[in-house]
Amino acid sequence: MRRSRPLRWLPLAPATVVLLLFLAGPIVYCVYIAFTDMQLTGQESTSFVGLANFRRAFADHDFLNAVVLTLVFTLVSTVLGHNLLGLSLAGLMRRASKPVRTVTGAVVICAWVVPEIVAGFLLYTFFERRGTLNALLDWLHLPTQNWLFTLPVLAVSLANVWRGTAFSMLLYSAALSDIPTEITESAEVDGATGRQRLWHITLPMIRRSIGTNLMLNTLQTLSVFGLIWAMTRGGPGNRSQTLPVFMYDQAFMKALIGYGTAVALLLLLVGALFSAVYLRLLREEV
Template identity: 45%
Template structure:
């Protein structure tokens, strides 16, 4: 009480009128409906169908049955599934972690001290690959690596026999193509984070006699650790779902040498028409993505 007046309690000040709560619910309702229809609903259906014999042809197509863990038992006994898991790990590690994230950080770091014109020109060249549709990128790389493509033309100038790149080095080919296309995203993310680091901090370290390497490892990287973790998660999850690029360039072949989990899932669901089995594979893909995200957060000690 002050000057004979009773002050309202803090709890009463924070309490919102019922009409405000109803307005908030009303404006958020369309977003929740869209989220339910296009995200939560399909996830629930995927989980349910993974325990069924859902198929597009045959007796299973007319008689949907709950078969428990039969799809998962069949999956873990399938040698092609184990090969596709290994292919996925190789593709994600070299394409996302060592490729896009490392190269994106390196480009952003090297461009940090350059003038605006240079940064814009290089940035536009790199971003051009990112904004190009994935199927177009795939056909460009098929043409580049074909028997009469640019890669073999360069080898011819060096008197080296042409190489059937997509048959001799199929995994390396799709990894390089995906790095070429996706590095721009990591570059932009890291460029924004590096620009936010106060120059005074690094200048003080230089005055104290710190080497360039120590500044990068002890100051720069720790200050963008959260951005590194976020970018790793986003790029890893995006790379886990890459399908068009691989399927257009190699079709998962030769044999199953580039058949990652999305390609294997597609073949089982829409080539063999076993949708129940395909949805079970998609659940495994979802679990792998969740585990990778947890590992990144645990390793880099990022709080969510």
């Protein structure tokens, strides 16, 4: 005897209730807060202000500066850093000896598993004025500077590359191992150079892996907070204040929960736009 349609969905009811309470509920409440003037302190009642928080954001020079810095941080970290370095390491490790692969893989993966806040303090001691980088430059008789003051965005971007390249390396290693060796060997016999094999064989065959890696790393990079907060706290001034740091500053340091939540929704929109572009690129060509 066939069960009725409501009974077939009954086993999913507990999971559905949990998702509604602990996932959908907070999301809906955050959306509501973004349209209010809610503050952490010094407020007797909360009022609905409509789109005022969003209009304030687009008129706020600090918010626009945070958007630009977030895009620069994402471009340097994800597009140029994680992907190029991860693909290069994956390609080199395929040709390296087993001891070299073991040591390199262990070093890169150790950087990946380090907690974000710990990585931030480690890289702070590396880029700080009296840190490791300047000590090496001084030993080589090269000019030194306070990297966290003169080039804060570049410093936090390189720190994020150091920490997150392992994921790209592992993903590309798996993708490269799936390329049939007969294809590359045939191209090599036909006289194709290494650059030609890379451009016409390797990259087209791992196109979907590249798109997936770009999307996942971009979404992760857009949400980086602890690393930047530990290294610069968005400074000096606001020269490394990305959107997550700006959102935290407005919501918790200045107690403007409504405005900070509106910024969080705009950050969510930025991530959605990146995802839409990458998903478009991931479609099969007709």
